[in-house]
Amino acid sequence: MVAALRAVVAAAPLVQPVTPGGRQMSVRMTAAGRLGWVSDRQGYRYQDRHPSGAPWPAIPDEVLAVWRRVAGTPRDPDCCLVNYYDTAARMGLHQDRDEGDFSFPVVSISLGDQALFRLGGQSRAEGTQSFWLSSGDVLVLGGASRLAWHGIDRVRPGSSTLLPRGGRINLTLRVVDLP
Numbered sequence: 001m002v003a004a005l006r007a008v009v010a011a012a013p014l015v016q017p018v019t020p021g022g023r024q025m026s027v028r029m030t031a032a033g034r035l036g037w038v039s040d041r042q043g044y045r046y047q048d049r050h051p052s053g054a055p056w057p058a059i060p061d062e063v064l065a066v067w068r069r070v071a072g073t074p075r076d077p078d079c080c081l082v083n084y085y086d087t088a089a090r091m092g093l094h095q096d097r098d099e100g101d102f103s104f105p106v107v108s109i110s111l112g113d114q115a116l117f118r119l120g121g122q123s124r125a126e127g128t129q130s131f132w133l134s135s136g137d138v139l140v141l142g143g144a145s146r147l148a149w150h151g152i153d154r155v156r157p158g159s160s161t162l163l164p165r166g167g168r169i170n171l172t173l174r175v176v177d178l179p
């Protein structure tokens with residue numbers, strides 16, 4: 001899977017996005033599939049091209065196979081977001097809600113160093129629990145948890161030998177069906 005992702009990144013290089021508010025995100029991102037999720041001063045959105053103007057590469061078969069096994073729907077995902085966390089990167093608490101149909105799950109695959117995942121409820125006010133995601137872990141946010149708040153508090157350096165330069169890759173697969 002990592003080899004297939006290297007080909008994705010060669011076709012659609014990682015970018016370090018800025019939030020609509022102008023803050024640099026610490027995670028670097030790219031995507032595969034019909035649509036990719038991007039963020040810049042204009043806002044968060046799905047678009048059919050990498051910021052360079054190139055079309056997104058296809059979602060690798062190895063990745064689709066995981067979705068097909070766990071997503072519980074005959075529908076394939078439109079987007080495979082590829083997040084790369086170096087050991088200082090994190091992702092603030094958020095909901096995945098730029099999609100049009102929340103009846104499809106979000107499937108996430110973790111590769112490389114472990115990350116401390118924080119999971120809350122559907123309302124931001126609910127309490128959160130934290131657990132470590134390890135390389136090879138697959139997390140499904142579906143049903144009542146589809147709109148759960150979640151984020152990455154930190155990455156544990158040196159906790160995996162999968163990626164020669166360390167860090168963590170997270171793949172997030174989603175059906176987009178724009179609202």
Ligand SMILES: O=C(O)CCC(=O)C(=O)O
Pocket residue numbers: 081083091096108117150151152170172
């Ligand atoms: O890195 C992770 O495990 C979560 C990523 C995430 O929540 C997202 O990209 O929306």
Ligand SMILES: [Mn+2]
Pocket residue numbers: 094095096150
């Ligand atoms: Mn998310």
